[in-house]
Amino acid sequence: MIELFKDLFEYQFLQNAVAAALLVSVVAGIIGTYITSRRLVFLSGGITHASFGGIGIAYYVGINPVIGAIIFSILSAFGIEALSHRKNIREDSAIGILWAFGMAVGIIFIFLTPGYAPNLLSFLFGSILTVTNSDLLYLLILNIVVILFFIIFYRPILYIAFDQEFARTQKIPVTLMNYILIMFIAIAIVLSIRVVGIILLISLFTIPPATANIFSHHFGKIIFWSILLSFLGSFIGLILSYSINIPSGASIVVVLVLMFGVVKLLFSLYNRIQRKLIMF
Amino acid sequence: MNKILDVVKVTAGYSSDIVLKDINFEVVDNDFIGVIGPNGGGKTTLLKLLLGQIKPFQGQINFYPSSKDETLFGYLSQVSDIDREFPIKVIDIALSGLMSNRGFWGESRKENRKKAFEILTITGVDHLYNRSVKELSGGQLQRVFLSRALISQPRLLILDEPNTFVDNKFEKELYELLKELNKRMAIIMVSHDVGTITSYVKTIACVNRNLHYHRSNKITTEQLAAYDCPIQVITHGKIPHTVLLDHCKEGSV
Ligand SMILES: Nc1ncnc2c1ncn2[C@@H]1O[C@H](COP(=O)(O)OP(=O)(O)OP(=O)(O)O)[C@@H](O)[C@H]1O
Ligand SMILES: [Mg+2]
Numbered sequence: 001m002i003e004l005f006k007d008l009f010e011y012q013f014l015q016n017a018v019a020a021a022l023l024v025s026v027v028a029g030i031i032g033t034y035i036t037s038r039r040l041v042f043l044s045g046g047i048t049h050a051s052f053g054g055i056g057i058a059y060y061v062g063i064n065p066v067i068g069a070i071i072f073s074i075l076s077a078f079g080i081e082a083l084s085h086r087k088n089i090r091e092d093s094a095i096g097i098l099w100a101f102g103m104a105v106g107i108i109f110i111f112l113t114p115g116y117a118p119n120l121l122s123f124l125f126g127s128i129l130t131v132t133n134s135d136l137l138y139l140l141i142l143n144i145v146v147i148l149f150f151i152i153f154y155r156p157i158l159y160i161a162f163d164q165e166f167a168r169t170q171k172i173p174v175t176l177m178n179y180i181l182i183m184f185i186a187i188a189i190v191l192s193i194r195v196v197g198i199i200l201l202i203s204l205f206t207i208p209p210a211t212a213n214i215f216s217h218h219f220g221k222i223i224f225w226s227i228l229l230s231f232l233g234s235f236i237g238l239i240l241s242y243s244i245n246i247p248s249g250a251s252i253v254v255v256l257v258l259m260f261g262v263v264k265l266l267f268s269l270y271n272r273i274q275r276k277l278i279m280f
Numbered sequence: 281m282n283k284i285l286d287v288v289k290v291t292a293g294y295s296s297d298i299v300l301k302d303i304n305f306e307v308v309d310n311d312f313i314g315v316i317g318p319n320g321g322g323k324t325t326l327l328k329l330l331l332g333q334i335k336p337f338q339g340q341i342n343f344y345p346s347s348k349d350e351t352l353f354g355y356l357s358q359v360s361d362i363d364r365e366f367p368i369k370v371i372d373i374a375l376s377g378l379m380s381n382r383g384f385w386g387e388s389r390k391e392n393r394k395k396a397f398e399i400l401t402i403t404g405v406d407h408l409y410n411r412s413v414k415e416l417s418g419g420q421l422q423r424v425f426l427s428r429a430l431i432s433q434p435r436l437l438i439l440d441e442p443n444t445f446v447d448n449k450f451e452k453e454l455y456e457l458l459k460e461l462n463k464r465m466a467i468i469m470v471s472h473d474v475g476t477i478t479s480y481v482k483t484i485a486c487v488n489r490n491l492h493y494h495r496s497n498k499i500t501t502e503q504l505a506a507y508d509c510p511i512q513v514i515t516h517g518k519i520p521h522t523v524l525l526d527h528c529k530e531g532s533v
Pocket of ligand 2: 323324325358440
């Protein structure tokens, strides 16, 4: 453990990993609170896996896979948003179709790409220890944009998320707002892939808000606590992964789930004590 | 009297289903219109049409704004598909009614919160201001939604069966409150409680695929039949009412 902190000062890649964990925690805390409050977890899972199609095509064509993933995930997110407003296609079916289709396209194109795709495993399971400076720069820009957007539009975002039908009667550009937010979801997902990978990514967006929601029902406070819990979990997970040499993405997720369990337990204990006090 | 909106020869409905056929209607400042009609007659559809949530197949709806930054609509829907688990507090739901106010961005948060507390006090749920949605009873939630509709002092208040879920005592208070508010705003209210509302509203719109606008709050069973509005007028003992049953001689139509 102490050794890790010594290494932390010495090695650039460890500093990058901690910085990435922090940046991803902030954006995942904000976007994740929105996702879980609006019950868009399944949709986000769809976007995540659809983005794999973009990665596959990007490999095949020979462009930056992150760009491929962003294009693919934004398109699929917009597609889902547009489809779900037509009553003849159920939203969850649309998501399921996209989910499978994206994965299939990705696998086919990677298979067709001549030679070995070296980073494929890191896209599936994440590789926070190989985060580059440009990864960090993208994440930083995304963080600034998302933070500003949520500070300026906090109330409209909250009100639209709670009751779209009413918001539409109040001269608010609900549709535009929904598209902007779903675009943020898509970009945040793709840029976070490096940290935990496609397969485990959704956990980062859902477990911390779900944990905070156990003891808070205030949108803004859930965001705050999610960021905190997310960073704590990522940091502990990172230490574990480094010291006992297990995959970082998986160890972060396990820590986050354990934290969820502990909070749940503590909260029900707290409630029980409160009840006892009231009854006496 | 300034016109707020008019509906001209509008036909509307959902996908292939025509619900309202060739209707004409208008709302003027300080109107108090009771909308009655059988289940599925198209009352909610009419309101959605006015609110712009659905577009007419034919015909048009014109608005006559009095000033650029008025809040046109306050709206209480019949059923809302909100998520009861959503993390939002009562006070914030009330505040969300101020969304379209120009002052929403400029006015201080303190000012808005004060307004929210005032309105929650009127609807009798101020003590619940810090509760989240899932901790409310059906009637309490209805009162919160009513507060949200009222807080902006809209030019036109649209209420779709506001008396659902709430107890008798509050229902009575609500109608008195609306009477008071009507001095400042026009109100359209859907209700099945015809006997009661006719003593509060000024005019009646009977909606059953067609719309018959009855420019009086007195209506007879015969007139209802003539309007093809098959509803029963139940008279309530204690509440003073002006519904005339079987009084053909007084009926003018
Ligand atoms: N979203 C929808 N899609 C398709 N048809 C609809 C939709 N909403 C309502 N309808 C149909 O339109 C007709 C009118 O419905 P509306 O909700 O306007 O009735 P209402 O007069 O408000 O009835 P109630 O007294 O039950 O509230 C009904 O036949 C209903 O089945
Ligand atoms: Mg209705």
